[in-house]
Amino acid sequence: MRLTRYFLPVLKENPAEAQIVSHRLMLRAGMIKQSSAGIYSWLPMGFKVLKKIETIVHDEQMRAGHIPMLMPTIQSADLWKESGRYDDYGKEMLRISDRHGRDMLYGPTNEELVTDIFRSHVNSYKDLPLTLYHIQWKFRDEVRPRFGVMRGREFLMKDGYNFDLTKEDALHAYNRHLVSYLRSYERMGLQAIPMRADGGPIGGDYTHEFLVLADTGESEVFYDSDVTDLSFGDREIDYDSVEQCQGVLEEFTTKYARTDETHDEALFNEVPQERRRTARGIEVGQIFYFGTKYSEALGAKVQNQDGKPTPVHMGSHGIGVSRLLGAIIEASHDDKGIIWPEGVTPFHCGIVNLKQGDDEADAACNQLYAALTAAGLEPLYDDRKERAGGKFATMDLIGLPWRITVGPRGLKNGVVELTSRRTGESVEMSPEEAVKKVVEIYAPHMTSRGF
Amino acid sequence: MRLTRYFLPVLKENPAEAQIVSHRLMLRAGMIKQSSAGIYSWLPMGFKVLKKIETIVHDEQMRAGHIPMLMPTIQSADLWKESGRYDDYGKEMLRISDRHGRDMLYGPTNEELVTDIFRSHVNSYKDLPLTLYHIQWKFRDEVRPRFGVMRGREFLMKDGYNFDLTKEDALHAYNRHLVSYLRSYERMGLQAIPMRADGGPIGGDYTHEFLVLADTGESEVFYDSDVTDLSFGDREIDYDSVEQCQGVLEEFTTKYARTDETHDEALFNEVPQERRRTARGIEVGQIFYFGTKYSEALGAKVQNQDGKPTPVHMGSHGIGVSRLLGAIIEASHDDKGIIWPEGVTPFHCGIVNLKQGDDEADAACNQLYAALTAAGLEPLYDDRKERAGGKFATMDLIGLPWRITVGPRGLKNGVVELTSRRTGESVEMSPEEAVKKVVEIYAPHMTSRGF
Numbered sequence: 001m002r003l004t005r006y007f008l009p010v011l012k013e014n015p016a017e018a019q020i021v022s023h024r025l026m027l028r029a030g031m032i033k034q035s036s037a038g039i040y041s042w043l044p045m046g047f048k049v050l051k052k053i054e055t056i057v058h059d060e061q062m063r064a065g066h067i068p069m070l071m072p073t074i075q076s077a078d079l080w081k082e083s084g085r086y087d088d089y090g091k092e093m094l095r096i097s098d099r100h101g102r103d104m105l106y107g108p109t110n111e112e113l114v115t116d117i118f119r120s121h122v123n124s125y126k127d128l129p130l131t132l133y134h135i136q137w138k139f140r141d142e143v144r145p146r147f148g149v150m151r152g153r154e155f156l157m158k159d160g161y162n163f164d165l166t167k168e169d170a171l172h173a174y175n176r177h178l179v180s181y182l183r184s185y186e187r188m189g190l191q192a193i194p195m196r197a198d199g200g201p202i203g204g205d206y207t208h209e210f211l212v213l214a215d216t217g218e219s220e221v222f223y224d225s226d227v228t229d230l231s232f233g234d235r236e237i238d239y240d241s242v243e244q245c246q247g248v249l250e251e252f253t254t255k256y257a258r259t260d261e262t263h264d265e266a267l268f269n270e271v272p273q274e275r276r277r278t279a280r281g282i283e284v285g286q287i288f289y290f291g292t293k294y295s296e297a298l299g300a301k302v303q304n305q306d307g308k309p310t311p312v313h314m315g316s317h318g319i320g321v322s323r324l325l326g327a328i329i330e331a332s333h334d335d336k337g338i339i340w341p342e343g344v345t346p347f348h349c350g351i352v353n354l355k356q357g358d359d360e361a362d363a364a365c366n367q368l369y370a371a372l373t374a375a376g377l378e379p380l381y382d383d384r385k386e387r388a389g390g391k392f393a394t395m396d397l398i399g400l401p402w403r404i405t406v407g408p409r410g411l412k413n414g415v416v417e418l419t420s421r422r423t424g425e426s427v428e429m430s431p432e433e434a435v436k437k438v439v440e441i442y443a444p445h446m447t448s449r450g451f
Numbered sequence: 452m453r454l455t456r457y458f459l460p461v462l463k464e465n466p467a468e469a470q471i472v473s474h475r476l477m478l479r480a481g482m483i484k485q486s487s488a489g490i491y492s493w494l495p496m497g498f499k500v501l502k503k504i505e506t507i508v509h510d511e512q513m514r515a516g517h518i519p520m521l522m523p524t525i526q527s528a529d530l531w532k533e534s535g536r537y538d539d540y541g542k543e544m545l546r547i548s549d550r551h552g553r554d555m556l557y558g559p560t561n562e563e564l565v566t567d568i569f570r571s572h573v574n575s576y577k578d579l580p581l582t583l584y585h586i587q588w589k590f591r592d593e594v595r596p597r598f599g600v601m602r603g604r605e606f607l608m609k610d611g612y613n614f615d616l617t618k619e620d621a622l623h624a625y626n627r628h629l630v631s632y633l634r635s636y637e638r639m640g641l642q643a644i645p646m647r648a649d650g651g652p653i654g655g656d657y658t659h660e661f662l663v664l665a666d667t668g669e670s671e672v673f674y675d676s677d678v679t680d681l682s683f684g685d686r687e688i689d690y691d692s693v694e695q696c697q698g699v700l701e702e703f704t705t706k707y708a709r710t711d712e713t714h715d716e717a718l719f720n721e722v723p724q725e726r727r728r729t730a731r732g733i734e735v736g737q738i739f740y741f742g743t744k745y746s747e748a749l750g751a752k753v754q755n756q757d758g759k760p761t762p763v764h765m766g767s768h769g770i771g772v773s774r775l776l777g778a779i780i781e782a783s784h785d786d787k788g789i790i791w792p793e794g795v796t797p798f799h800c801g802i803v804n805l806k807q808g809d810d811e812a813d814a815a816c817n818q819l820y821a822a823l824t825a826a827g828l829e830p831l832y833d834d835r836k837e838r839a840g841g842k843f844a845t846m847d848l849i850g851l852p853w854r855i856t857v858g859p860r861g862l863k864n865g866v867v868e869l870t871s872r873r874t875g876e877s878v879e880m881s882p883e884e885a886v887k888k889v890v891e892i893y894a895p896h897m898t899s900r901g902f
Contacts, residue, residue: 047520154524
């Protein structure tokens, strides 16, 4: 993309309404615009990152054998009355009356709807296991929406639902979700630590939240510092293997890591003192096994091997897709702006032309642009007639992890400059080497399978 | 995908509620499930086709230089009061009151919101031309939703908006949209004919609807049969070239082609009698130049070259993304089921194992599956323990354009059977040849660029 043809309305001033850095930077970098309280338009660059995150989530869910579908945003109230949650949900649910006066609502979650689909079509244990998921906009009518996309009213979420014959099968589905979530967050350049969460009224140990450590996090967290050394890495996993998935669960959830909701001081004190950590965290996902709560309420039964109708064991598993943009920025920025991890950056590489209009500099930039594009990468070429300082400031603000700077002086020596946004380090090299280097850097990230 | 791991709830019986063939086939093929009147869940196979169509639309819009973004579904009523459309819109608009009693609505379209974004960020003619678009769910509270996804209440639409300094520039944007729409529909295997449409209260000649000929179409159309010989094909186009885009417009809109709304009997009679055709058509898109209507109402002005504030010339351009699934099926099916065009098929190739459990047949199917997958294709392998007749019926119903049939008898002679869904023709060949053939068939369709 050439910047003169793009729509990137960066702001020079810090917007007054933004209380936290991710909100401020998303506004300043022209990624979002509030349209009403807690409701945002995703401007082109914000939308691009949203799409990258969505693609990673789809990729990893499909890899785990979970099946994508899409439920609508507007639901009839009937199913919610059947499950008993219509009254429970209170004012956070956006209630709507259609032209015929029927009670509708903007779905805040989808247990009822997906269970209805299941009970309409599945009758036999032979059709299990089954995990359906979707990535769809939700609405929660928060009293005080704030922190930009971190706590909006209209937000994009992946929610998945497993249907299994037995508790054991459902716990394997739980573990599959844990593994696929670890992989997803790592591809986004995030460390999200699974922490024992509060089961709420349902109780039980079978829920974990995934938290990204950040000073602005809404939860206080307590953990053994050893958990931050864990990483899934590029190991192979067979999602059908109960043992392998269980092994990952144990590896990632045995050491102490809890939010304030489930924190147990006595247990925490058993962790050697030098490894005890208190910090703040942003919740970016949660997995949950809840047994037969909804399948009993809504009559979602299958015939088991003996021909007896039996309610299925279910769980629901969510990733906060739009919220992740905020979380990533909270975890990865500096005074100058955002620092995108390679896995989610809106453009792979910036190209800064120090002397727009100079024939040689223009030609070199065009060649770099063509070479990167031909390699399947997407560069952002700042081809404005701006002074270099302004171009650098924009690039630093929007946070592309790599930048190639092209100027007449370097070109005389046959070199351009490749700069890392994270370290600030610049290295001179030939344009061909720069392209080769950038292509190498992104090779591990070009794995998306798409639809 | 292996069918035993998928969720494809096909129906044996014809659903009573479906009045038209696409609705019937989408229900029978397990693509959608109605959740309430005019609101559907997209079951996995329906969702997959929806994604394919969405991807083609994104691809072709980006190719034309139009910039993707995303506006929210829920809008504040304020902007609509400002434009004067809040009262005009009547009961089709889903009106909502949030917890604070503020007037909100589920967007049926986005002229107001996009114009607000524009006026907040763009001040100078130097930032033009600009075309922003998004693909987002809309809601229109139809009195009598029907025909499945063809006339639903919650529907997915691409809507794009151009902002230009002059009428000439805006007409070039109009022409770019016409070209990109022709390309999009052709990639979906559709012939959609641009027809002069009714400008409504705004008047003027600058609106065309794109219609797919089908017996179940809602509009009566009149055309010169020569228009059905036109095709965009794989010609190169420079979207920056006013001449080239104007040339395409002239080529595709000069011959007589109108809906009943704009039909002119006298003009039609000038077409040689043997080329005069009357038929029915399904509207799958519309392009519109409306000048300064919204930019004046909402104060969207830029400074022109003389420093004078001047309202921008706009147009809006829509493609009915979810409706296209219905239109494609209406245009491409037979008694046995759907016949997907290669560009949008949910899976590229079916694999039918005639003797599930037979070691050789199973191994051959697994090899075919692996080879097609390695080539970047997505096969659907019917690995159920079903009789051959049932497997063929399912494949015919769901309409994958190509099927490879594998049985012990053929394998003894080293062959499998490659069958075209469209012609029903089967040819025996080695498994390797079958893979090679299928890969060749899809080569022109593997061009998606993604995000």
